[in-house]
Amino acid sequence: MxxxxxxxxxxxxxxxxxxxxxxxxxxxxxxxxxxxxxxxxxxxxxxxIDISFLLDSPRMSGAEGGIFPAIVGTLCLVAVAILTAGPVGVGAAVYLTEYAPDNGVTHMITFGVECLAGIPSIVIGLFGYAFLVVYLGFGFSILSGGLALMFMILPWTVRASEEAIKTVSGDLKEGSVALGATKWQTIRQVVLPSALPGITTGVILGTGKAIGETAVIMYTAGSSLLLPESIFEPVRALPYHLYILASEGISDDMAYGSAAVLLGMVLLINFTAVTIQRYYQARSGLRH
Amino acid sequence: MGTEDIEIESRNLNLWYGSAQALKDVSIPIEKNRVTALIGPSGCGKSTFIRCINRMNDLIKGCRITGKVLFEGRDVYEKDVDVVVLRKRIGMVFQKPNPFPMSIYDNIAYGPRIHGTQAKRELDEVVEDSLKAAALWDEVGGILDKPALDLSGGQQQRLCIARTLAVKPDVILFDEPCSALDPISTARIEDLINVLKHDYTIIIVTHNMQQAARVSDHTAFFLLGEMIEFGETKQIFERPVEKSTENYITGRFG
CATH class of the missing domain: 1.20.5 (Single alpha-helices involved in coiled-coils or other helix-helix interfaces)
Incomplete structure (x- = not known):
């Protein structure tokens, strides 16, 4: 030895x-x-940061005034992204976990989801410009920006939903099937409600990613500092506002103020996700 | 027993998981409104066997079956058998209590709802009747909107029995229903089975031989995927014909 x-x-x-x-x-x-x-x-x-910074419109390109339109713009973009990524992501996850046969096509879909997650956000932004803004004619708008963000967070939503669905115990599914429920009834009424906390957490964490994203929305959502009146109007999202303030030397103070607000929003979102997860974990702990 | 009393009968049933054979040529007649117990050491195929009756094995990949399982004279594996109807008529209670993460009421109403009952009054009635039949009404009648997961293990298992009764089956399959329960809860489930057998045909898989002796009319002994011996419970326990049955019952292995 x-x-x-x-x-x-x-x-x-x-x-x-x-x-x-x-x-x-x-x-x-x-x-x-x-x-x-x-x-x-x-x-x-x-x-x-004070109340007027949060609730006023910017003056002099943002050197003075507040960031209210950018906060609203960010929230609108994220709302469109979640409302579209949620259903599509959950649908894809249900298909992949419950229906997809174990074959080449399924492996390709799973690989495709991985690849989509790996595409640099600036590339998604450029594609969003070519496809949503120009080809579909949505222009620089909340709709274009929100959908481009959806392309970005979709793979995360799919993965989080898949994980959540996989953790639903087989015992519950068997209980439902043994009562004569069909596969879809079982998924709709037992699997999805049980997986909902996990799915919600995943979607909220996706929101955290989307809210800070700049590259995706600078070519799609526009840069307007006016309050939008519909999803077909352009907005300037908070991170992009911050980028312009800093890169064009408009106001460092305002840039840091915007950054602090953005950071606060992201932390709040992550905190919410963790709280929801904890709450449901504690509740499901009652099972044993 | 006369053939007219046979509700379920397996004939030369073989089952493979992939290349591993889990059931070998199993033939058992199950009498109507009687309790039939399936005993044998772990992995002997008794759970696999009852899961053939309501076709729960359909859910398992790579599971292959030959032979027949006749329910009221008709093979449940025939092509045009509607498994939804089959599973509605042959209910199942599992080893681990598996109430859905919803209210007590919704757990019981789940089955009737998926089979098309919507009227509130009708559902109320089914919920009450089922809980009474499962000897749980006195304990939960006042807290129907509470989460089912807040109940104790024994209550959860009776809830699962009530949930099964709610779709009005003819047969109930019990897959080791007491293995996760304490002795008092176990006694309550056994009492319940003794009452339920007047209205239902019952098949129970159990590891507990005293339980088989207490609740069943007929017993089948399984070993390594084969059905070794079948007969009146009294005869199996007092005068087993096969040596391996006697060894198992007297605790020499298993």
Whole structure:
């Protein structure tokens, strides 16, 4: 046994201590990065945030006034994205988990979902411009931007829904089928309601991704600073507003203020998702 | 027993999961309004057997069957058999209580609703009757809108029995219904089975031999996918013909 007699440079004890130190440092670094981002943005941005910043329209291209239209624009874009990605994503997930035969076509669909998730957002933005804005004639609008965002979050919605559906216990499905329910009745009335918390969490996390997305919407949603009156009108989303404020040197303070609001929205969304998940996990814990 | 009393009969039933044979040439007659117990060590095929009767094995990939399962003289594996109707008439209660994550009321009304009953009054009646028949009404009659998952394990299992009764089956298959329950809940389920057998044909898979002796009229002993011995429960337990039956019953293996 040559390994046993090999001379060690460091004692196992030292190696172990060094390893756990490195692992601990990695974990701490992750949290530190998050805290520095939040800290910097809030520190630089908090000064300009007040009620009028949140509820006023921008003046002088955003150098003064507030960011209300951009908040509204962001919420509209995200709403269109969720309302379209939700049903399509859940539908695809139900098909893939419950109906799809185990064959080449199914594998191709699953692979396609993976690929869609991997497409750079700027490419989706460009495609959205060519297809939605120009070819379908939706113009720069909430509809174009929202649908382009949907292309981006759809794969996440499909995956989250698939995971949620797979965790519904086979016992429940058998219970329903044994009563004479058809497959669709079982899915509609037992599987989907049980999977709903997981699906909701997935969709909300998708929203978190969509809300901060800039590349997808800059070529599709437009850049108007007016309040939109329908989904066929253009809006400027919050991250894009922030990008313009900073890149064109309009106002650093306003840019950081916008960034802090955006960050607040994302954190709120993630917090909501986690809360919903916890609530339902605690409830389903009653089973045993 | 006379053939006119036979409600279900398997004839030379074979079943494979992929290439593994789980049932070998099983032939059992099941008498109407009697309790038939299936006993045997784990993996002997007794659960697989009852899942053939309401065709639950259809859901399993790579499952292949030869032979016949006659229900009222007709093979349930014939092409034009409607499995929805079959499963409505042959109910099943599972090993682990599996109430749906909805209210007590909705759990019981689930079956009648999917089979087309919509009227509130009719559903109310079915819910009450089913819960009474499952000896659960006294405990939950006042809390029908509470989540079924808040009930205790034993109550959940009686709820599952009530849910099965609600679609008015002729046969009830019990797949080790007490294996997840405490002795008191088990006793209540056994009492219930003794009452239910007046109106239903019952087949029960059990690991518990005392349970088989207490509740059943007939017993079939399974070993390694084969049905070794079938007869009156009294005879199986007191004068088994086969050596392996005697070994199992006296606790020499299993």
């Amino acid at each position: 040559s390994a046993a007699v090999r001379t060690r440079i460091f004692s196992p004890d030292t190696t172990d201590r060094v390893a756990s130190l490195l692992l601990w440092a990695s974990a701490i670094a992750t949290v530190l990065i998050l805290l520095s981002i939040i800290g910097t943005i809030v520190y630089r941005g908090i000064g300009v």
